[in-house]
Amino acid sequence: MQSDVTSPKQYLEELPEDRKEPILKLRQQILDNLPKGVEETMGYGMLGYVIPHSVYPDGYHCTPEKPLPFMNLASQKNFIGVYSMVLYAKKDLYDWFVSEYAKRCKYKLDMGKSCIRLKKMNDIPYDLIGELAGKVSAQEWIQLYEDSFKKKK
Numbered sequence: 001m002q003s004d005v006t007s008p009k010q011y012l013e014e015l016p017e018d019r020k021e022p023i024l025k026l027r028q029q030i031l032d033n034l035p036k037g038v039e040e041t042m043g044y045g046m047l048g049y050v051i052p053h054s055v056y057p058d059g060y061h062c063t064p065e066k067p068l069p070f071m072n073l074a075s076q077k078n079f080i081g082v083y084s085m086v087l088y089a090k091k092d093l094y095d096w097f098v099s100e101y102a103k104r105c106k107y108k109l110d111m112g113k114s115c116i117r118l119k120k121m122n123d124i125p126y127d128l129i130g131e132l133a134g135k136v137s138a139q140e141w142i143q144l145y146e147d148s149f150k151k152k153k
Contacts, residue, residue, distance in 0.1 A: 003045045011047055019075040022121050023047075026073055026082065029130030037138030038070050046074035046083070051138050061149055070141060071133060079110070079117040082129055086136045088114035089144045093135055097128070104128055 005011050008027075015023055027047060031040065037055045041048045043066070050067035053059055060066045072083040087094045097116075101109045104125040110117040118124050136144070 003042075006042060008040055008042060008047055011042060015075055018121070019080065022080055022118070022124055023073065023075055025126050026080065026124065026129055029126050030071060030073060030133045033130040033134035034070075035134060035137045035141075039067075041067070043067075043069060043072060046072040046081075048072050049133070051142060055138060056142050068142065068145060070138075076117075079119045080121075080124070082116040082118065082132075083114050084116070084132055085114055086141055086144070087116075087132075089141075089148050090136065093132075096135075097132060100128055100131075101125060 003011055003014065005014060012020070012024065012027075030049060034040075034049060037051060038049050039052050041050055043050060048069065049071040050069055052067045056068045058064060058068075060068050069083075069085050071085070072081070074081045074083070084097075087097060098109060098111075104127075105120075105123050107120050107123050110119060116129075
């Protein structure tokens with residue numbers, strides 16, 4: 001469920017009541033752990049955490065006028081989605097996350113390549129999401145992104 005609001009504050013205000021507390025907790029974990037050079041914004045109708053043009057002028061290769069995505073957080077119809085582009089690009093981080101999730105949650109991980117679907121509001125590993133947000137520096141993400149993108153050219 002993409003939103004057409006233009007600020008994180010507006011996004012949070014429009015959340016359904018049952019999603020406010022978990023989204024606010026996840027957002028705080030992400031903000032507390034974001035690496036230097038990553039900023040919160042709205043992106044793709046979700047809370048977005050991006051490498052701004054001031055840090056990475058090239059922007060996102062699909063739409064260079066947009067900043068380089070790092071993470072997103074969204075209230076979807078049937079789950080809360082955490083989208084981590086770094087998980088998609090860095091296999092050892094993906095493996096770490098899958099292993100840690102199993103240790104910290106009693107329910108099976110529901111995950112795509114970069115989308116973590118949190119369906120059980122009473123079993124969200126808030127601290128793990130915070131750790132994930134801080135695992136890779138902005139510069140390391142830029143390098144991973146460029147290496148992955150250049151290989152596909």
